[in-house]
Amino acid sequence: xxxxxxxEHQFVENIRRIIETSEKFLVNRRINLHDDAKYGxxxxxxxxxxxxxxxxxxxxxxxxxxxxxxxxxxxxxxxFNQGENLxxxxxxxxxxxxxxxxxxxxxxxxxxxxYFFAFDALFNPGIVMEKRKGKxxxxxxxxxxxxxxxxxxxxxxxxxxxxxxVFDVKNMIKVIDYSSNF
Amino acid sequence: MRHKQQLxxxxxxxxxxxxxxxxSEIGFLLVGSSTIVADGKFWKKMLYINGEELISxxxxxxxxxxxxxxxxICGSKNTILKVMDGVKN
Numbered sequence: 084x085x086x087x088x089x090x091e092h093q094f095v096e097n098i099r100r101i102i103e104t105s106e107k108f109l110v111n112r113r114i115n116l117h118d119d120a121k122y123g124x125x126x127x128x129x130x131x132x133x134x135x136x137x138x139x140x141x142x143x144x145x146x147x148x149x150x151x152x153x154x155x156x157x158x159x160x161x162x163f164n165q166g167e168n169l170x171x172x173x174x175x176x177x178x179x180x181x182x183x184x185x186x187x188x189x190x191x192x193x194x195x196x197x198y199f200f201a202f203d204a205l206f207n208p209g210i211v212m213e214k215r216k217g218k219x220x221x222x223x224x225x226x227x228x229x230x231x232x233x234x235x236x237x238x239x240x241x242x243x244x245x246x247x248x249v250f251d252v253k254n255m256i257k258v259i260d261y262s263s264n265f
Numbered sequence: 266m267r268h269k270q271q272l273x274x275x276x277x278x279x280x281x282x283x284x285x286x287x288x289s290e291i292g293f294l295l296v297g298s299s300t301i302v303a304d305g306k307f308w309k310k311m312l313y314i315n316g317e318e319l320i321s322x323x324x325x326x327x328x329x330x331x332x333x334x335x336x337x338i339c340g341s342k343n344t345i346l347k348v349m350d351g352v353k354n
Contacts, residue, residue: 095274191321202303234299242339244270
């Protein structure tokens with residue numbers, strides 16, 4: 084069964100074409116949380132990296148990122164000291180500070196072929212100062228805390244007319260159809 | 266009376282600013298934005314709402330040239346025509 088990858092524009096336009104034929108069809112959607120160190124601060128474009136600039140610094144895109152101040156990564160329950168290497172330029176595929184994201188996959192089956200569009204939606208970073216206790220912080224010290232909030236669910240959606248049914252799925256299990264061999 | 270919703274995606278070679286102005290002129294409000302990664306590129310995805318009509322605008326982040334925001338409209342035929350008219354070069 085062929086699998087065709089589309090970009091957003093192609094996927095939406097393909098769905099529009101199916102709607103215009105009045106064919107009945109179903110769109111499947113899979114949304115999974117990932118925190119597999121796929122994204123780290125060194126590989127973010129400047130506009131996105133700016134959101135982390137209170138706590139870390141880098142010379143340019145893909146150069147090593149160091150912490151500017153001690154901070155707590157609230158999502159991973161981990162503390163970083165000042166000057167720690169958060170994402171090394173020589174090890175871009177293994178950042179020490181991982182950015183969580185939702186992997187969103189949309190697919191539609193037409194005449195035995197699957198057309199899909201996938202994207203990752205990064206969690207939004209928020210940096211606040213909080214009083215925290217701990218072994219290293221004593222009875223209570225003010226420290227920067229990095230908190231991630233998931234992207235707005237409406238942003239994860241592809242806007243589709245109400246007549247189009249979207250089914251959420253956990254996984255797609257590929258079935259091999261041998262019936263045509265007989 | 267509720268108009269039948271239609272779907273349209275367009276890719277335009279105009280600035281994001283022009284798209285934003287055009288959407289605001291026809292009553293759409295920005296309700297949220299997020300950073301997404303698709304096709305190996307970082308995009309800023311913004312969602313605009315006007316009643317039951319939804320428009321999302323995705324623009325590549327960074328120094329990419331040319332900039333061609335992708336506009337996905339789920340709304341009435343009239344709204345689709347207005348948006349396409351508003352972002353004409």
